[in-house]
Amino acid sequence: MKAFGTLxxxxxxxxxxxxxxxxxxxxxxxxEERDKLWFLALFxxxxxxxxxxxxxxxxxxxxxxxxxxxxxxxxxxxxxxLGETISLILPEPVAYSERSLSEWMELIAGLxxxxxxEKKDFVIHAWQHLPHAERFIFNKLLGGSFRAGISAQSLIxxxxxxxxxxxxxxxxxVMGHWAIDExxxxxxxxxxxTDVQSSRPYPFCLAYPLDRTAAALGDISxxxxxxxxxxxxxxxxxxxxxxxxxxxxxxxxxxxFPEIRDALLQWNGDFVLDGELLAFKDDRVLNFSDLQxxxxxxxxxxxxxQEIPVMLYAYDxxxxxxxxxxxxxxxxxxxxxxxxxxxxxxxxxxxxxVIECPSWETLANMxxxxxxxxxxxxxxxxxxxxxxxxxxxxDWWKWKTAPMTIDAVLIYAxxxxxxxxxxxxxxxxxxxxxxxxxxxxxxxxxxxxxxxKEVSSFVNKNAVEKFGPVRTVRPELVFEIAxxxxxxxxxxxxxxxxxxxxxxxxxxxxxxxxxxxxEEIKKMIR
Amino acid sequence: xxxxxxKGIYCIPGRFYIDxxxxxxxxxxxxGHGDHARAGMQKYLxxxxxxxxxxxxxxxxxxxxxxxxxxxxxxNGVRISMHPAGHIIGSAQVRLEYRxxxxxxxxxxxxxxxxxxxxxxxxxxxxxxxxSTFGLPIYKWQTVEKQHELLQDWVQQNxxxxxxxxxxxxxxxxxxxxxxxxxxxxxxxxxxxxxRINQAYESVGIRLPAYQVLDxxxxxxxxxxxxxxxxxxxxxxxMIRKIPRKADAICSGWMQVRGARRWQHADAGxxxxxxADWQGLLTVVKETGAEQVxxxxxxxxxxxxxxxxxGITAAVIQTAFGEEEEQNGKPAEQ
Numbered sequence: 001m002k003a004f005g006t007l008x009x010x011x012x013x014x015x016x017x018x019x020x021x022x023x024x025x026x027x028x029x030x031x032e033e034r035d036k037l038w039f040l041a042l043f044x045x046x047x048x049x050x051x052x053x054x055x056x057x058x059x060x061x062x063x064x065x066x067x068x069x070x071x072x073x074x075x076x077x078x079x080x081x082l083g084e085t086i087s088l089i090l091p092e093p094v095a096y097s098e099r100s101l102s103e104w105m106e107l108i109a110g111l112x113x114x115x116x117x118e119k120k121d122f123v124i125h126a127w128q129h130l131p132h133a134e135r136f137i138f139n140k141l142l143g144g145s146f147r148a149g150i151s152a153q154s155l156i157x158x159x160x161x162x163x164x165x166x167x168x169x170x171x172x173x174v175m176g177h178w179a180i181d182e183x184x185x186x187x188x189x190x191x192x193x194t195d196v197q198s199s200r201p202y203p204f205c206l207a208y209p210l211d212r213t214a215a216a217l218g219d220i221s222x223x224x225x226x227x228x229x230x231x232x233x234x235x236x237x238x239x240x241x242x243x244x245x246x247x248x249x250x251x252x253x254x255x256x257f258p259e260i261r262d263a264l265l266q267w268n269g270d271f272v273l274d275g276e277l278l279a280f281k282d283d284r285v286l287n288f289s290d291l292q293x294x295x296x297x298x299x300x301x302x303x304x305x306q307e308i309p310v311m312l313y314a315y316d317x318x319x320x321x322x323x324x325x326x327x328x329x330x331x332x333x334x335x336x337x338x339x340x341x342x343x344x345x346x347x348x349x350x351x352x353x354v355i356e357c358p359s360w361e362t363l364a365n366m367x368x369x370x371x372x373x374x375x376x377x378x379x380x381x382x383x384x385x386x387x388x389x390x391x392x393x394x395d396w397w398k399w400k401t402a403p404m405t406i407d408a409v410l411i412y413a414x415x416x417x418x419x420x421x422x423x424x425x426x427x428x429x430x431x432x433x434x435x436x437x438x439x440x441x442x443x444x445x446x447x448x449x450x451x452x453k454e455v456s457s458f459v460n461k462n463a464v465e466k467f468g469p470v471r472t473v474r475p476e477l478v479f480e481i482a483x484x485x486x487x488x489x490x491x492x493x494x495x496x497x498x499x500x501x502x503x504x505x506x507x508x509x510x511x512x513x514x515x516x517x518x519e520e521i522k523k524m525i526r
Numbered sequence: 527x528x529x530x531x532x533k534g535i536y537c538i539p540g541r542f543y544i545d546x547x548x549x550x551x552x553x554x555x556x557x558g559h560g561d562h563a564r565a566g567m568q569k570y571l572x573x574x575x576x577x578x579x580x581x582x583x584x585x586x587x588x589x590x591x592x593x594x595x596x597x598x599x600x601x602n603g604v605r606i607s608m609h610p611a612g613h614i615i616g617s618a619q620v621r622l623e624y625r626x627x628x629x630x631x632x633x634x635x636x637x638x639x640x641x642x643x644x645x646x647x648x649x650x651x652x653x654x655x656x657x658s659t660f661g662l663p664i665y666k667w668q669t670v671e672k673q674h675e676l677l678q679d680w681v682q683q684n685x686x687x688x689x690x691x692x693x694x695x696x697x698x699x700x701x702x703x704x705x706x707x708x709x710x711x712x713x714x715x716x717x718x719x720x721x722r723i724n725q726a727y728e729s730v731g732i733r734l735p736a737y738q739v740l741d742x743x744x745x746x747x748x749x750x751x752x753x754x755x756x757x758x759x760x761x762x763x764x765m766i767r768k769i770p771r772k773a774d775a776i777c778s779g780w781m782q783v784r785g786a787r788r789w790q791h792a793d794a795g796x797x798x799x800x801x802a803d804w805q806g807l808l809t810v811v812k813e814t815g816a817e818q819v820x821x822x823x824x825x826x827x828x829x830x831x832x833x834x835x836x837g838i839t840a841a842v843i844q845t846a847f848g849e850e851e852e853q854n855g856k857p858a859e860q
Contacts, residue, residue, distance in 0.1 A: 070831075074828050079785065
């Protein structure tokens, strides 16, 4: 596992993309076929099931080291990663076992039908025979989760460069289902296994935020404007009488939206559509917080389906009767989509309306009022644009309404994990409710490293109480929090939940007296 | 014997302070780091190898008396002596003996022999004042030989790739240790802040590996395949940024944890520390035989609780030591 260990160490430590890509390239040249397949599987989210619970791993590690539970917890808080914590506290290995990544993965997969005692023997033996760097990786492999400093997209780019093929082909090929025992690495990357599968999705075409005035885009008649819906981006596939719904997280979510699946089963023909999954009732798109109540329920019950019906607003067609039509211009695809809809119209799958507008000025007005229909703004798509793979600048723009903002005070802070462990980076904010403070949002990003250090220093000096890793701090630091949406919720004491909250800036000019009041904030909800 | 006051740790019968953070008449100093040796004291007492460091950092005109290790001095009936703490060159544990009772204030210490500082000496005592910077079981150092080997391999790899190795480590202590680890491996350049400390040591006869001070006349060609050592705060300065092909690394105990390595945006991190690791702290505390332990800085609550659960009476003391370390993940750089 040394080669893989070296790769992970490099990906993990450096933040230079070139060094990361070099490291992947070296691994691809040197590693064994099956190791490469496992590597790809791990990094594209096709991990084997977890066969040993983290609770057991913790328990065994505490048994071996004699470390009491509270001390283990403190260590975990300082490290921010369970597999790493365990690896660090264990005694030095007694010997070294040289096994490849795939050998380890297969041994781990083989644990599924073993007794707890057998699992324990295996794990402890491995711990005693691996140095820290590899022991850490072993723990991550056991845990079934693997994240290292590289995105799936960068990995795909590295593979594409290594094989001198198009990134979209690679993305297409490695997405969807494939099993290690059934493929060869080269064939897989080059697309040898993709066509046999009817569920395979296409990579989503993504838009950039509009970075200029809309008028600077030129002639408005060359652009198609639509609302930018605040739901779940979804790709629906109907092939050979089967329907598949993919989310943008490349997750198959068909079971979560039975009404959409059933409606599409009634549609004629085979096709792949891109659209937005939304909660929709009484001819109105509902707030995202309503849609959230529907998410992550496998086979939702009748009651919830009635309470919060979902629908798909379709806005693109990627494949029609087996033909990939992504290369055709948007205008042509839209016409095809409309024809498809005319033949199959139903309430569960509709067309996201195109906004016809004679001038950029009138469109700008529509954009500003976009929140009235619970959308986040507008999408501007060039009528001649193909359906790109991933993010490509120039053809698709998201033109979001200015985010809403509030001023809130920091009341809880927690140390981050991963890259940010050791610093207080996770903050909870509160606003006023009369004379009291009520929590309204958690936010992680938006501060510079320097500011995070300053806030961490404040937290160290002003911590009032400790709850495990969480510190209650004196309510003094005021931040401007921006968010894209707001809805009622009982997740926070304030009774509202913000969508995509993030810190815009530290308001050093403001004190806790200047923060917003919850009653005023509730008036923003539509 | 001791009183923990807002000015610092006070020796009641001796009427002096140890590493005070506010001005006092007589300050006994364990070592020259900024959180232990501060400006404004009427008189300083420290190990004689720390004298030039204090003069360089605080001012040439301070009143300071140097002692050798194990050389006793009587102040108001208290017998003071300095004992090697192994933290940096000249670092000392302060042993106080009064009417048969012995208290040791250890300052910062490490048990490993770095080949440069006088190795740590265990001093039996009734009361022991300890740090706990790395007081968690996740901190477990490799042998000094292994640490040096890893650093040397990394430098060699950079040289093979035609790169300059830029290494950050604080100017007092860590920088000299890095120099020692890389002696004869590559030409060594140091930042002027480190150069000043080196001169202070050399002025009292310490022999350091050969080095040159990095200045505006240093050319890119000279730096090619060399090692440049800078204090952490100066890693991101113009002089360093303009080195054309470089790889950077941080040497610090915090680098033991992946998250800390990534936070620092360096190409590599080496857990090389001048503090004791978890096992080092525990061993020292136990072997001093102390009945009462005071934990001054670092993972104070964790370490004190663990000691109490192991049957050693320990209490947490609020001090101004190590403040910077906790907040920034790296020790204070003056």
